[in-house]
Amino acid sequence: MPETEKIAILPYRKVFQIAWQGLRIRLVKTFLVTSCITLALAFLTYILFSNGMVAGVAERASEALRQRLAREGILEQMLSAEQRTQTAWMLGIALMNSFVGIVNAMLISVTERFREIGTMKCLGGLDSFIVKLYLFESLCQGIVGTALGMVIGLVLAYAEGVSLFGREAWTLLPAASVLRILAASFFSGVGLTVLGALYPAWSAAHMEPVDAMRSEV
Amino acid sequence: MSGEEAAGTVVSPGGEGEAGVDLLATHIVRAIGVRKIFTMGGEKVHALKGVDFKVERGEYVAIMGPSGSGKSTLFNMIGGLDKPNAGKVFIDEVDIAALNMYELAWLRCHKIGYIFQTFNLIPVATALDNVMLPMLFADMVQAEAQDKAVELLRKVGLGDRVFHKPVQMSGGQQQRVAVARALANNPAIVLADEPTGNLDSTTGRQIIDLLREINESEGVTVITATHDHKMLAVSDRIAWLTDGAIERYVSRDALDIQEGRADAR
Ligand SMILES: Nc1ncnc2c1ncn2[C@@H]1O[C@H](COP(=O)(O)OP(=O)(O)O)[C@@H](O)[C@H]1O
Ligand SMILES: [Mg+2]
Numbered sequence: 001m002p003e004t005e006k007i008a009i010l011p012y013r014k015v016f017q018i019a020w021q022g023l024r025i026r027l028v029k030t031f032l033v034t035s036c037i038t039l040a041l042a043f044l045t046y047i048l049f050s051n052g053m054v055a056g057v058a059e060r061a062s063e064a065l066r067q068r069l070a071r072e073g074i075l076e077q078m079l080s081a082e083q084r085t086q087t088a089w090m091l092g093i094a095l096m097n098s099f100v101g102i103v104n105a106m107l108i109s110v111t112e113r114f115r116e117i118g119t120m121k122c123l124g125g126l127d128s129f130i131v132k133l134y135l136f137e138s139l140c141q142g143i144v145g146t147a148l149g150m151v152i153g154l155v156l157a158y159a160e161g162v163s164l165f166g167r168e169a170w171t172l173l174p175a176a177s178v179l180r181i182l183a184a185s186f187f188s189g190v191g192l193t194v195l196g197a198l199y200p201a202w203s204a205a206h207m208e209p210v211d212a213m214r215s216e217v
Numbered sequence: 218m219s220g221e222e223a224a225g226t227v228v229s230p231g232g233e234g235e236a237g238v239d240l241l242a243t244h245i246v247r248a249i250g251v252r253k254i255f256t257m258g259g260e261k262v263h264a265l266k267g268v269d270f271k272v273e274r275g276e277y278v279a280i281m282g283p284s285g286s287g288k289s290t291l292f293n294m295i296g297g298l299d300k301p302n303a304g305k306v307f308i309d310e311v312d313i314a315a316l317n318m319y320e321l322a323w324l325r326c327h328k329i330g331y332i333f334q335t336f337n338l339i340p341v342a343t344a345l346d347n348v349m350l351p352m353l354f355a356d357m358v359q360a361e362a363q364d365k366a367v368e369l370l371r372k373v374g375l376g377d378r379v380f381h382k383p384v385q386m387s388g389g390q391q392q393r394v395a396v397a398r399a400l401a402n403n404p405a406i407v408l409a410d411e412p413t414g415n416l417d418s419t420t421g422r423q424i425i426d427l428l429r430e431i432n433e434s435e436g437v438t439v440i441t442a443t444h445d446h447k448m449l450a451v452s453d454r455i456a457w458l459t460d461g462a463i464e465r466y467v468s469r470d471a472l473d474i475q476e477g478r479a480d481a482r
Contacts, residue, residue, distance in 0.1 A: 013359075014346075014349075014350070014353050017346075018339065018341060018342060018346070021341040021342065022341045024341075025340070025341050115335070115337060116337075116339055116340070118337075119333075119337040119338075119339065120339070120350070121322070121325070122296070122298065122325055122331045122337075123325065123326065123331075123350055123351040123354055123398070123401075124322050124323065124325045124326020124327070124351055124354040124355060124402075125322070125350075125354050126318075126319070126322050126354075127318070129354070208298070208299065209298045210293050210298045210299040213333075213337070
């Protein structure tokens with residue numbers, strides 16, 4: 001066997017391919033995990049945009065709009081401490097829920113694939129390969145779920161914004177803030193998913209092949 | 218593959234000189250006093266009760282015995298998939314217990330090819346990808362691995378099923394893919410645990426013949442754990458395992474003579 005140059009990228013491509021095919025085949029479960037993330041992220045994105053708009057009213061809204069809002073008491077209600085803590089709580093719970101959901105779904109995915117994992121280890125796969133496989137898988141789900149959630153959150157936030165502030169909703173947030181919010185949402189969504197996959201991936205990788213293959217029969 | 222004592226008859230286990238005498242012999246597998254105890258619900262199951270088992274390079278050996286006799290347990294010990302409670306297993310004179318995680322993975326990758334009763338193909342991957350996987354674990358360049366995988370699939374008679382997924386193939390075809398995969402990194406040993414257990418009689422026969430063919434053409438040592446009596450006809454040597462101990466060895470020549478009786482067992 002000629003020891004030609006080793007291309008480290010190759011196994012990555014394979015890892016990615018296998019992970020991706022796995023996701024496609026287990027479509028229903030993939031959908032469940034992804035929707036967990038989507039829901040939480042829709043909520044997060046919505047809150048961030050909505051808060052941003054409310055904050056923007058003070059500096060950027062026209063005099064007419066501010067007067068109308070003051071008259072209707074909308075702003076006061078939205079800025080009340082009570083309302084804010086309630087939102088923070090709900091947000092925290094949503095994110096935690098989605099995190100638990102991800103960990104849970106990944107653990108199930110690991111149990112379902114004990115035999116596959118054991119086989120890969122028999123074929124000479126290292127623990128790190130198995131970890132990569134699961135992290136790639138969660139990365140895919142994280143990106144898709146997050147992107148979807150962000151779109152939903154964005155649409156909801158602006159729909160509400162338009163109904164409250166009229167056409168001015170579009171100008172309440174400067175482009176830089178919009179980008180900042182999008183980036184924050186994206187990274188927390190993907191980060192959350194990958195973090196949730198870490199323990200399941202680790203536990204899958206550290207199984208002995210015999211244990212992995214026995215437990216499914 | 219006529220070994221030193223292949224001249225016929227039944228050889229009692231552990232009868233020959235244990236250590237020292239034939240250290241220079243070409244034993245690809247050497248298990249010495251292997252014991253395995255499982256604890257299940259507080260109760261101890263002695264799955265292997267001090268098994269001595271040697272296999273010569275290029276041999277085709279069948280480990281035969283009824284269900285629950287410890288065949289799979291022995292298979293796992295020899296394959297470096299599980300560790301014995303006592304005793305040692307040497308593969309190519311290397312003590313498996315002394316290997317670290319990476320060396321063990323290397324051994325599984327390069328030295329041993331595994332075949333299972335349940336085929337154990339990666340369900341989401343094509344036949345080609347399944348066969349390529351061990352080569353990629355061995356850091357082979359993709360193009361090279363692909364060519365070799367196609368060649369191996371041709372060799373096992375699946376040249377026209379390269380891009381099929383496991384679900385699109387029959388049991389016999391899946392097991393052929395598994396055979397091709399086991400040969401991916403030119404292993405010295407192919408270990409097969411009940412390779413025909415999930416196959417009908419004819420298909421099982423074909424897999425047995427395929428293994429024999431590979432054994433003869435490549436010189437690969439084949440060790441199968443089985444209770445399929447079709448395996449008797451092709452094996453150079455049979456180790457009868459009963460209740461966690463090797464009861465006796467039967468060589469091929471002896472088998473030919475008492476064929477009827479061996480089959481009747
Ligand atoms: N993980 C395990 N835990 C407990 N008992 C086991 C385990 N694996 C095997 N055994 C027991 O060890 C004995 C041998 O099993 P096995 O090697 O699978 O037999 P065979 O492959 O010949 O059918 C059986 O009595 C079986 O119940
Ligand atoms: Mg068995």
